Amino acid sequence: MNPLVTIVVVPRERFSYTHQSLTSIYQNTKFPFKLVYVDGNSPQPVKDYLEAQAKHKEFELIRTNYYLYPNQARNLGLAKVDTKYVVFADNDIVVQPGWLKALVDCAESDPKAAVVGPLMCQHEPIHEEIHCAGGESRIVVDVKGRRRMREKMYKQGHATKKWRSQMQRCETELCEFHCMLVKTSIFEELGYFDELMLNTKEHIDFCMDVMEAGYKVYFEPDSLVTYVPAVPLEWSDLHYYMLRWSDNWETKSLQRMREKWNLAEDSYFTQKHKALGWRRRDTILSPIVDKLTLGIDNRLLKKLVMFGLLAPVEKTLNHYLTSRHEQAHLQRRNNFPAQQMDVRELVRS
Structure with a gap:
């Protein structure tokens, strides 16, 4: 068959x-x-x-x-x-x-x-x-x-x-x-x-x-x-997860969506931009916060640890990983003469 x-x-x-x-x-x-x-x-x-x-x-x-x-x-x-x-x-x-x-x-x-x-x-x-x-x-x-x-x-x-x-x-x-x-x-x-x-x-x-x-x-x-x-992720998944849900990738995707369909920069998009990184915070940082706060159910303490300590460090690391991947991706694209990479050519390579 x-x-x-x-x-x-x-x-x-x-x-x-x-x-x-x-x-x-x-x-x-x-x-x-x-x-x-x-x-x-x-x-x-x-x-x-x-x-x-x-x-x-x-x-x-x-x-x-x-x-x-x-x-x-x-x-x-x-x-x-x-x-x-x-x-x-x-x-x-x-x-x-x-x-x-x-x-x-x-x-x-x-x-x-x-x-x-x-x-x-x-x-x-x-x-x-x-x-x-x-x-x-x-x-x-x-x-x-x-x-x-x-x-x-x-x-x-x-x-x-x-x-x-x-x-x-x-x-x-x-x-x-x-x-x-x-x-x-x-x-x-x-x-x-x-x-x-x-x-x-x-x-x-x-x-x-x-x-x-x-x-x-x-x-x-x-x-x-x-x-x-x-939740939580295995250690071997962290790099890809951080890249997959990076602020940079999401920002560019939303921009592409808005420009492609000629959409207004309204509350739909402002809310998406405001929430950037929520998956990484929920999946990667929240389990770390729970450990650092010894399981104490104090909302103010957890917010302080999350946004005052961990989130700024994670954002810096996320920016580094995204930039490094983008540079490598551009280098691969430059190896092909066509402006748009042919996926079939990439398969053969």
């Missing part, structure tokens, strides 16, 4: 969940598929594991010795896809049996369906708490004529058990890249993913591109997938 689907797995924000996630995909997916795994500079034990699994399960492994922007990683995988559909999956998801067939069935039900998202859950225990059940991503024009971003995820934080039985397949406007099925032919019209969207809002950008081209985004609740973040 020739599979209809290629699953492209890319790094999200850490590498330490690689084994659990890849095992889940193979154990819980009976629908035929190809797999392309993009490994962006994982630690040596993970690298060795992926090489062994690629040989054993006969999937294609793309390895770079540097960290990748999310859309950069997706483009590397996309260059290898020759099936009707492609599923972009982060490397920290767990899937429920039947997940892939449900996505394909939804896509096959409507010729205009270009993107299908599952009922996406979050955290452990898996499949119990909703992260995203479709949503809204559109531009609205206010009374002053300003173009403003409308973004909303449905049912986030609600119990899966309470709501799933009431959900039905439907058109939506938002699907996240934790797990997203896409009709491959759409890239012939839209081109590859925008690599100037470095780390955030790239799913909104893509979904709006799809809808603007006259195609549809669907939500399919019969497909159940969970992404599993971690």
